[in-house]
Amino acid sequence: MAKWMSVAQVKERIKESSAEEVTAHYLENIGKSKINGYITVSEKALDQAKKIDSEGHNGILAGVPIAIKDNISVVGLPNSCGSRILEGYVPPFNAHVIEKLLAAGAVILGKTNMDEFAMGSSTETSYYGPTANPWDLERVPGGSSGGSAAVVAAGEAPLALGSDTGGSVRCPAAFCGVVGLKPTYGAVSRYGVVAYANSLEQIGPLANNVTDIAILMDVIAGYDRRDSTSIDSKTEYQKALVEDIKGLKIGIPKEFFGEGIHPDVEKAVWNAIHKYEDFGASLEEVSMPNIKYALASYYIIAMSEASSNLARFDGTRYGFRESGENWHAMVSKTRAEGFGTEVKRRILLGTYALSAGYHDKYYLKALKVRTLVKQDFDRALSKVDVLMAPTMPNPAFKIGEKIEDPLTLYLSDVNTCPINLAGVPSISVPCGFTEGLPIGLQIMGKPFDESAVLRAAYTFEQNTDYHTKRPQEVA
């Protein structure tokens, strides 16, 4: 059986043999893994596949295996969020997206590694150790959904779900040479994903090609009353897979090609953009003057929301607990021991930004700047259909290279986090290599116009072979 398969190929194999055999194939690949992509491998995956075989292959993902980021709740599988504080916690309910996947017949392979509570761009802050990039085992896979991207790139799952708060699906997709989509805010229910910064995050799919992203979106998107920001856009994602972008207007925001961008990344992204010109698209430079303030605004908002969201982890109802002479001591010790350094840093900064005397200077200011950033997107996208830019300014960096200085690590989110402030959809697709490391092209669209984003991504993919390259380190 081929190590890397598309959903169509997986379904073909299931028809020829069985869902059980296909799941066993992926479990075997996981067993030989060199990348530490999974925190938990499901012991029930084979039984689930057998059940699907015995019931006939109903559902559009019948027997298709999928990996789930370890902050998305699956009944019976530990949900650690890469943190010690959730040690031993097993969710008693399924996330909305998991209900949808199970109803479509998908087989859950396991839970993937991530930066602790999705706070990071390298998957190094996980309590369960770093995940390696399949293209170079000494490098990070990106983050925070680094496990999800890496297992897809390494042939340990044909599909995966991640979550994207400031780039956490697109960054690892770019670093691992796979496709990753952050849907429009509200398109996919957040019910059952452990909240880091609710106003910014979305669950998003990762796969080896654009078609599989659309297939997965057709399953997971849609209205859910349990998420009060859920919106039914009634988009039919697979219908967007049309190889034709004649007349497409592409905006190039020069602010996304700023100082510090790797020359090979810039070259690869421009080559991709010029290809679109050859296919009949028109280019226009657009200016988004407030983008340079997006990173600071994003981090203040994300940390503020995190300080509030993570208050629930107090050792009372689940997970790790330290003893203490009274409740305050018990909680303060539990949180000191249970959270890693980066999570504590963000909680402390968020607490500070929301505290009396600093709320207006930091939190309110950041929310106002968010308005300006969103207006930049509104203005730019009123003139063009999509925006294109590098997903990451640099290729994957070495494990340990940036972890000591939080600000350096934050700066790597410069091209991804503005999208979350504006809530627009954005996809990262492979568009080249530098010294054997993948480069991602980022395509951003109007709210709920995933169709334009997917059509552009699909057309590029049909005319290039970057998405067919596989990492030899794990072959």
Added chain:
Amino acid sequence: MITKEDVEHIGWLARIDISEQETVEYMEKLNSVLGYFGQLDELQTEDVAPTYHVAEIYNVFRDDMVKDCLPQEVVLANTEHKQDGTFRVPKIG
């Protein structure tokens, strides 16, 4: 700039124990990030409304109906610290 006393105060607000040595480390790292955040002061924002989230929905209501919920024993299954159907914690003060 954040002082050592500020770090101790926000540590208390956030209920995170911070050792003497950690206080200094946090102070340095937090100040470097706050220095970066200071660039927002360049922008005039008096007349700009804040954006809390971008979904154009406000006040989502539903009928006040009793729906299925998790059984008590399932909710309590994730902790050893329980008694008579409740979570057991140390006294507050």
